Amino acid sequence: MTKKTAILLYPYFSEYELTTALSILMQGGKPVSFIGLTKDPIIGESGLTCLPDLTIDDIQPEEYDSLLLSGCMYIDKIIDIQDYSSFIQRISSQKNFVTAAISSSPYLLAKAGLLKGKKYTVGLSEELRKQSPYFEEENYVGELVVTDNNLITAWGAAFISFGVQFGKALQLDFEEGWYRG
Amino acid sequence: MTKKTAILLYPYFSEYELTTALSILMQGGKPVSFIGLTKDPIIGESGLTCLPDLTIDDIQPEEYDSLLLSGCMYIDKIIDIQDYSSFIQRISSQKNFVTAAISSSPYLLAKAGLLKGKKYTVGLSEELRKQSPYFEEENYVGELVVTDNNLITAWGAAFISFGVQFGKALQLDFEEGWYRG
Numbered sequence: 001m002t003k004k005t006a007i008l009l010y011p012y013f014s015e016y017e018l019t020t021a022l023s024i025l026m027q028g029g030k031p032v033s034f035i036g037l038t039k040d041p042i043i044g045e046s047g048l049t050c051l052p053d054l055t056i057d058d059i060q061p062e063e064y065d066s067l068l069l070s071g072c073m074y075i076d077k078i079i080d081i082q083d084y085s086s087f088i089q090r091i092s093s094q095k096n097f098v099t100a101a102i103s104s105s106p107y108l109l110a111k112a113g114l115l116k117g118k119k120y121t122v123g124l125s126e127e128l129r130k131q132s133p134y135f136e137e138e139n140y141v142g143e144l145v146v147t148d149n150n151l152i153t154a155w156g157a158a159f160i161s162f163g164v165q166f167g168k169a170l171q172l173d174f175e176e177g178w179y180r181g
Numbered sequence: 182m183t184k185k186t187a188i189l190l191y192p193y194f195s196e197y198e199l200t201t202a203l204s205i206l207m208q209g210g211k212p213v214s215f216i217g218l219t220k221d222p223i224i225g226e227s228g229l230t231c232l233p234d235l236t237i238d239d240i241q242p243e244e245y246d247s248l249l250l251s252g253c254m255y256i257d258k259i260i261d262i263q264d265y266s267s268f269i270q271r272i273s274s275q276k277n278f279v280t281a282a283i284s285s286s287p288y289l290l291a292k293a294g295l296l297k298g299k300k301y302t303v304g305l306s307e308e309l310r311k312q313s314p315y316f317e318e319e320n321y322v323g324e325l326v327v328t329d330n331n332l333i334t335a336w337g338a339a340f341i342s343f344g345v346q347f348g349k350a351l352q353l354d355f356e357e358g359w360y361r362g
Contacts, residue, residue: 016204019197026227046207051230
């Protein structure tokens, strides 16, 4: 069975940061699941109401080889939700698993311990990174997209390159130039 | 009252073609309504399930000053739905109304008669345009984004420029460079 990409949805997720990567997954024929804490509707930062396919409790981790996280306009309001951290740890601990997070969402990875010893970027100021106990400042890289083995992090503005790098990490066949019109 | 942008959702709508424009509307503080034929969930081309806020029968046209249409992967399956044409005609006939359609969706405008005598583009081949009785080939412009007064049409790949032109037509205040990372 082709393994799937897990996409976590949370309130105020950034629709545009997610959807180019999503289109690349579709081009590459990659199956996806949209996952919420519950199956209740989730409203993005620009007002689009979405429905998760599954809850984090429904997930069989072995059906997934990758995780995609979009930015969240109010990351502070969700960062302490332990269910997100547990889910991220549980699914990402699999061998050769690819994890991609854009804008503020690498904070969720940091909280879950996934950035330890890894080069990363995040769309948060140095001040905010230093206020948090979860970021290793010496491994922060001030670039648009940062790849460390199977970990991809990016600034929000680099949403196209982020999607392209994610598609490549998954070895998908897609038309990279399509989104550069 | 600030007038709103109406966003029509249909099965297999393109999520990424919609969401940069959506983010620009959010930046500019523009209220939006997502509109469906019914309030049933609608699944985009990349698998994201969305919920409309309103049905086309709920709409008070005078609350809107603009319409935003995303591409549809299977436009042929929806082009003959008369309720879409009637809705587009009804809402767009208002004075100074701004209409924006990307990728295959200008076909919906053509069907509703909105492209008559207007310069436009569309993400359909010349062969497909000529097979349809609704396009005026002499007014087709082979450019990424085409603006004719309050009508904006674009190819799918130009989704960023499309959103920027739409935001400008609505005289919104937004950071245009944000999406060019």
